[in-house]
Amino acid sequence: xxxxxxxxxxxxxxxxxxxxxxxxxxxxxxxxxxxxxxxxxxxxxxxxxxxxxxxxxxxxxxxxxxxxxxxxxxxxxxxxxxxxxxxxxxxxxxxxxxxxxxxxxxxxxxxxxxxxxxxxxxxxxxxxxxxxxx
Numbered sequence: 011x012x013x014x015x016x017x018x019x020x021x022x023x024x025x026x027x028x029x030x031x032x033x034x035x036x037x038x039x040x041x042x043x044x045x046x047x048x049x050x051x052x053x054x055x056x057x058x059x060x061x062x063x064x065x066x067x068x069x070x071x072x073x074x075x076x077x078x079x080x081x082x083x084x085x086x087x088x089x090x091x092x093x094x095x096x097x098x099x100x101x102x103x104x105x106x107x108x109x110x111x112x113x114x115x116x117x118x119x120x121x122x123x124x125x126x127x128x129x130x131x132x133x134x135x136x137x138x139x140x141x142x143x144x
Contacts (some may be wrong), residue, residue, distance in 0.1 A: 013091075014128075015131050015132075015133045015134060017131070018125075018128060018131035018133075019082070019132075019134045020131055021038060021080050021124075021125060021128075022080065022085070022125060023079075023080060025079060025118070025121050025122065025125070026075075026076050026077075026078075026079030026080035027076065027080065027128075028076070028118075029039045029072045029073070029075045029076030029079060029092070030072075030073060030076025030077060030080065031076070032069065032072040032073075032076070033069045033070065033071075033072035033073025033076055034073060036068070036069035037069050037070075037073065038111075040066065040069060040111060043065060043069065044062055044065035044066045045065075046061070046065075046067075047062075047064075047065035047066070048061045048062040048065055050106065051102065051105070053104070053106075054105040054106065055104075056102070056105065061102075064098070068095075070089065071091075071095060072095075073099065075088055075091060075092050075095065079092075079125075081135060081136035081137075082132060082134055082135025082136060083135050083137065084096050085125065085126075085129055085132045085135075086126065086129050089123070089125045089126035089129070090126065091120045092118075092122040093118065093119055093122045093123060093126070096118050096119040097119070098114065099111075099115050100112055100115045100119070103115060108137070
């Protein structure tokens with residue numbers, strides 16, 4: 011595996027584990043997490059039922075994005091889905107005027123965009139038959 015290819019794998023792993031961790035810790039307490047998120051949007055114009063639905067789906071999506079990033083499967087589609095998710099989170103954080111969260115989310119968006127840009131270096135994945143580490 012060349013330097014660029016190994017660097018790409020090494021770049022995928024931290025953000026993949028971050029997404030995975032977000033999903034894993036929220037799933038066991040999903041109802042409490044969703045209710046808390048819905049309550050945090052009480053002072054915004056978003057309909058509470060929409061926020062609640064999003065909050066129930068979010069940990070599952072985070073978990074899936076994390077697993078796909080770690081495994082290297084469907085990286086192009088996964089990075090697009092990740093950036094779209096981050097855009098939704100940025101919008102929500104902006105409505106709450108939570109600018110520190112927006113800054114962190116902007117970093118995630120940039121990180122995923124760079125993974126998308128350099129996707130041609132993604133030669134290593136869980137089910138890739140060319141997985142020869144040299």
